[in-house]
Amino acid sequence: MITGNIIGYETLESQNHLSGVNPLTQSDLDGAFSIATQVEIDLALEKAVLAFPVYRKWPGTKRADFMDLIAQYILELGDELVIRAMAETGLAEARILSERGRTTGQLKMFANAVRQTTWEEPSIDLAQPDRQPLPKADIRKHLVPLGPVVVFTASNFPLAYSTAGGDVASALATGCPVIVKAHESHPGTNALVAEAVQRAAKDSGAPDGVFSTLYGYGPELGQALVKDPRVKAIGFTGSYGAGRAIMNAAALRPEPIPVYAEMGSLNPVLITKSALDNKAVMIGEQLGASMTMGAGQFCTKPGLLMVEKSDHFDHFYQALEAKIRTVAPTPMLNARIHSNFMRSLSQLSQELGLVDLNEDGSHLIKPAIAIVSGDEFINHAQWHHEVFGPFAIIIKCNGADQMVTILELLKGQLTTTIWSEPYDPGNDILIEAMEQVSGRIVWNGVPTGVEVCDSMMHGGPFPATSHPHFGAVGFSSLKRWTRPVAYQNFPGQYLPGSLKR
């Protein structure tokens, strides 16, 4: 395993190091990974700047072959990758395998997208030389890549939103070189995947510097990268605090750059009386499974469950509680996430007195729930923030109007969900409020499980994401790394392929 910073085709060791930690045992894993200094940062950026004009001119088919090769080499890592990712994250084998499948699937999806030119959104307005009062010029437009991109990787997706994950794959697909800030929670997983990317780049004849990865921490390495004038866009998946620090630094640069940050969500679920009256047990079971999946460490975990008054509430609650009691205690992704979760529960416990405290002294945690009234929730702003982990607040609301009031109080969300029957008269105002606060709205289902398809929107009003127009999943996520360029009256020989005709 390479433990240095992988900078194009070079590996640079440095003085200080960080290690992977097994969250189950809290013991260090093997490998001392070099913390990048300004020397490594400069080299990675300089190489990316030099690689860009070459790489952006590669035909889409050549970038696609490169990405297919990355997918192949990731699979060829075999058990070594799976075992290391499990050890660094505490996630189960099945989850790591499914994430690896998603990662290679994304690489191939973006590869296939850029084999065609549709993703460039080519648009052609032919000249009208005889138009009165003025002739019309020939104008054609398509999307071009922005330049070197920095990707901050996600703790909760060690493969699918990390070293060769969605942000990296979409940026590489458009023609942008990428510098990955490795997540300090899974440096070994990063090293293995990065080596696969480096090998694919070499075997594809890609310019030195099309891909680099650096180790370090947000306040030092992260801020240095965000502020560097050679960086032209940022991708980020993580906490609100870290995301906002990146947004602010990027906005105040001499040249502000786009930041595409995904920063968490409460994913409110609205459960109407008509739904409880008809399927209370099913709703409880499905939400119990959804909120505890992956130890509740998904950006789409349902964290607020608003219920209308119904005689069937107890059936719902009992089914939910029974479901979460079946969940085996699990470690969280890392020590910081673990202690944040325990601190949140402890505080809520003092305030509410009814939360399972998880205080068995091990590094394992169990799911927890709390129940409050709508009025109580409205009056406690400290409960309006995401608790990352297997926890949800059940809010007993006195009607659809109060649910709307609560949705309007909350900030932007990735998702909102409604459980209802089509005849319920409250649906209209609830659905309208859901549209207003979130990027995806779900009918009679769970928000976890993000389908990767053209119509998916994985983003939403701030702070779910930094810019409400862009999402991080699927085909449309390519747009984030591009801008349009119009060509006026250019001879065919100078037009890009997608604009010739």
Add this chain to the structure above:
Amino acid sequence: MITGNIIGYETLESQNHLSGVNPLTQSDLDGAFSIATQVEIDLALEKAVLAFPVYRKWPGTKRADFMDLIAQYILELGDELVIRAMAETGLAEARILSERGRTTGQLKMFANAVRQTTWEEPSIDLAQPDRQPLPKADIRKHLVPLGPVVVFTASNFPLAYSTAGGDVASALATGCPVIVKAHESHPGTNALVAEAVQRAAKDSGAPDGVFSTLYGYGPELGQALVKDPRVKAIGFTGSYGAGRAIMNAAALRPEPIPVYAEMGSLNPVLITKSALDNKAVMIGEQLGASMTMGAGQFCTKPGLLMVEKSDHFDHFYQALEAKIRTVAPTPMLNARIHSNFMRSLSQLSQELGLVDLNEDGSHLIKPAIAIVSGDEFINHAQWHHEVFGPFAIIIKCNGADQMVTILELLKGQLTTTIWSEPYDPGNDILIEAMEQVSGRIVWNGVPTGVEVCDSMMHGGPFPATSHPHFGAVGFSSLKRWTRPVAYQNFPGQYLPGSLKR
């Protein structure tokens, strides 16, 4: 003429006032326009917030009819509007008439766009209940409006980028209420157009508050609007300083919001030896006309003319100089723009010693040009900024490589232009560099005259515009006021029209 702040269907007078000034005579025009206080700001925003849920649900056809009515009522203002706009801007009648045509044309274009649903980018992925290993949900996506939008109007487009101009029309078309910060240079023009919009809103049965306009200055009114949590997006056309102040304030809000600012451009023109050898006189004449059109007060005015060495340089220069000498002295748009222009010329004159000084003591100005070498230009960063007005620097470059060096030194541009012959070997590196720094590239033409069509891109890397993915002209400018929402497994009765099938 209404001189109060037009707030939905109300008019509010306040204590302090501002007046329009005739830039030719520097005398006040009639009408004392009320400077908005926090009372008027709050009322306009509260009304916009209440209007939004009603207006966004209007069918596109109804919004389209409203916008057609605005266009009709603007035309019905007749000579009163033309005379007032001429008096407040010093622009000629022909220009005001053509701008009025563009304004009504834009309103009708956006109206026609939202009569269909294509602009919503509807996308439908049907369910695959039998898919293995997991069924696929029904996912559908379209664009929805963001909410109340604030538009800062442009000094140089009193109609087409002002009260009912491109930003306002595109925002109204998507379903966003708009609050217009009237430009202090043309309050009377604003009042007349705003009255037409108000009348069209009333006659269309639009909710009170779908449109308001307030008078005041950037540091007070502008900042108050940008920082208000009820505002969800900003449109701006103007100077770098004002645009950057808005960008920073919006980025540092508790809830940052998108700012779509267009902040000026040098619009470099590259003239190769092959072009000079073949058509030096034509190039000089066309660029002379382009840089002086509208007293050089266009965002696409060519401000840097880079020329390769050629025996025909003198023919080019003489044709250019002869052309700009034919331009009659004209007033600039307002006193501030006039004094900024004179100060820039005076400073350049001290540095260069060869600029026409325009010191006849009147409020009229004449075009001016300067000539420097490529090396001199590179070493004088103070010349790398836009001079707003009929001025251009001719840079004698020692080859295509130096032109590329200069393009890379400059910041983002709306346009770059190349004059060349197809056989010129330098074209490739020049065109590539042009793509890298600008949103539109022009072959053997002039950058002024922005065609309004689907393929137009009127935007570019910072500081040409605040976000490189969006442009302010044409169909695609609608996107700025929207975000995607995905619907998962929703019954047909709750799907928006564009997503039913």
